Amino acid sequence: MMRSTLASVVAVALLSGCDSSKDYEGTTGTIPFEPQRPSSGAPATVAPYTGSDPLVLEAQTRLPTGLDLQRKVVLRTCGPTNGVCHNQKEYPDLHTAGTFTASINAPCNLQPGTYASVYDRCERLGDRFKLKEQSFREIEIGWYEVVLGAYVEYEDDEVPPSDAAGLHLYLRDPVPLDKGRAHWGTANFLRNFINAQDNVETLSVANYNTRWWVLGDGRHLFGEVRDYQRDSVEALQAIGIIEGDQNRNGTFGAREGKSTPLLNPGKPEESYLVARVRGHMQGERIPGSRMPLANQPLSVPDMLALMCFIEGLDPNANEWNLSSSIDYAGCSYSANPQALNVVGAGVTWRERVWPILQSNCGGCHGGSNAQMGLDLTASDAYQRLRAASVQSPNLKLVDPGRLEQSYLWLKLAGDGSIVGSRMPVDPLDGTRTLPPDQLESIQTWILAGALEVE
Numbered sequence: 008m009m010r011s012t013l014a015s016v017v018a019v020a021l022l023s024g025c026d027s028s029k030d031y032e033g034t035t036g037t038i039p040f041e042p043q044r045p046s047s048g049a050p051a052t053v054a055p056y057t058g059s060d061p062l063v064l065e066a067q068t069r070l071p072t073g074l075d076l077q078r079k080v081v082l083r084t085c086g087p088t089n090g091v092c093h094n095q096k097e098y099p100d101l102h103t104a105g106t107f108t109a110s111i112n113a114p115c116n117l118q119p120g121t122y123a124s125v126y127d128r129c130e131r132l133g134d135r136f137k138l139k140e141q142s143f144r145e146i147e148i149g150w151y152e153v154v155l156g157a158y159v160e161y162e163d164d165e166v167p168p169s170d171a172a173g174l175h176l177y178l179r180d181p182v183p184l185d186k187g188r189a190h191w192g193t194a195n196f197l198r199n200f201i202n203a204q205d206n207v208e209t210l211s212v213a214n215y216n217t218r219w220w221v222l223g224d225g226r227h228l229f230g231e232v233r234d235y236q237r238d239s240v241e242a243l244q245a246i247g248i249i250e251g252d253q254n255r256n257g258t259f260g261a262r263e264g265k266s267t268p269l270l271n272p273g274k275p276e277e278s279y280l281v282a283r284v285r286g287h288m289q290g291e292r293i294p295g296s297r298m299p300l301a302n303q304p305l306s307v308p309d310m311l312a313l314m315c316f317i318e319g320l321d322p323n324a325n326e327w328n329l330s331s332s333i334d335y336a337g338c339s340y341s342a343n344p345q346a347l348n349v350v351g352a353g354v355t356w357r358e359r360v361w362p363i364l365q366s367n368c369g370g371c372h373g374g375s376n377a378q379m380g381l382d383l384t385a386s387d388a389y390q391r392l393r394a395a396s397v398q399s400p401n402l403k404l405v406d407p408g409r410l411e412q413s414y415l416w417l418k419l420a421g422d423g424s425i426v427g428s429r430m431p432v433d434p435l436d437g438t439r440t441l442p443p444d445q446l447e448s449i450q451t452w453i454l455a456g457a458l459e460v461e
């Protein structure tokens with residue numbers, strides 16, 4: 008039966024090096040650490056662009072420095088009340104010049120809304136786990152979960168279910184311990200740090216003493232949480248154990264060696280912020296909706312400023328001055344700024360908009376009995392949308408570039424001016440809206456001119 012003298016201790020030892028083990032193999036990739044604060048040193052000046060491309064000239068005039076970029080472009084994407092930046096946790100806080108500079112080389116997705124919205128290339132090296140009383144080597148933590156619920160007491164030779172209330176750790180490699188019984192032991196959570204001498208040091212960030220069971224294929228560890236241990240587990244969560252496979256998809260992003268920061272000095276194509284605006288990085292879709300969600304999308308000169316700003320950041324520096332001029336003359340993107348167009352990119356009628364309408368609206372707006380004569384499944388659906396609304400004949404269903412004049416949009420947004428219900432009607436309880444990413448796509452498509460072709 009249970010021992011009553013179990014002690015569980017969570018010790019935070021960020022600064023003092025207990026249990027420094029340097030024999031861990033297989034650690035690749037970079038070790039994340041806090042970026043340096045911005046410097047206020049003299050801003051760099053560069054030779055101006057003297058070519059004739061009006062888009063480059065516009066960018067150079069309107070957005071000459073990183074500071075202008077932050078104030079006029081980045082801040083705008085945060086919305087007038089910082090809405091997007093603050094509502095959506097997975098967006099970094101970029102609303103001051105200081106936080107913008109701090110995003111250079113900083114890890115992305117630190118506060119995701121949900122684990123599934125984390126991009127593999129934002130994952131960091133996970134903390135490592137070992138049991139002090141056992142000799143097996145440290146194993147990287149993929150993710151962990153505290154399953155809430157009333158405490159259930161399992162016998163030592165009983166195997167708890169895989170969703171038992173308690174602490175679940177999902178590890179990168181199997182734990183080489185007998186699966187059929189409990190193992191009493193002190194879990195040690197280990198993390199790498201850079202010390203004052205610039206050396207990598209392994210420190211123990213937390214301990215948790217309990218009974219452990221090895222479940223499933225050996226990579227799932229279950230730690231018992233008795234009522235008196237709850238505080239210890241809460242403290243463990245508060246420390247923020249770093250998960251190597253935060254999005255739980257089996258890929259340990261940092262180990263692939265392709266970790267990307269928010270802003271990657273010299274490498275705009277591998278900057279998470281740019282990828283969020285584009286919706287993809289180097290051809291790979293990234294999770295989450297495209298930024299900016301609710302505001303005016305970035306124009307070509309905006310994008311050019313962002314790309315040239317990042318390209319011009321010295322990767323070997325650790326301080327950057329936002330007042331420095333953006334080097335449009337030396338920027339590789341100045342040769343073909345049109346290629347940076349993100350407005351409507353990927354959001355085409357055929358690939359994106361029509362499929363959304365067909366699957367969400369076709370049930371009522373399809374076939375011979377289409378509601379209000381609006382058949383969104385017919386081959387002439389696009390032409391039909393360019394015509395006037397029946398309910399509000401002064402408006403077209405879709406008026407290119409003019410959201411508030413597009414009756415279809417007003418019906419989707421539930422605008423106060425509409426006749427009848429917000430769309431789509433839910434036959435069961437009448438309340439349904441399209442998910443934000445679909446609404447965003449339709450919005451972007453209309454704003455970008457509601458084209459029928461690519």
Ligand code: HEC
Pocket residue numbers: 364367368369370371372378379381395396397398399404414415418419426427428429430431432433434441
């Ligand atoms: C469950 C049935 C149902 C679904 C699903 C549905 N609608 Fe409707 N729709 C109606 C009905 C009924 C009306 C007329 C009454 C009203 O407006 O409330 C209507 C009216 C409309 C109108 C007004 C037409 C005009 O010419 O003025 C538009 C636009 C519209 N719907 C768009 C959509 C879109 C876009 C979707 C999918 C996102 C959708 N609807 C999904 C039933 C539905």
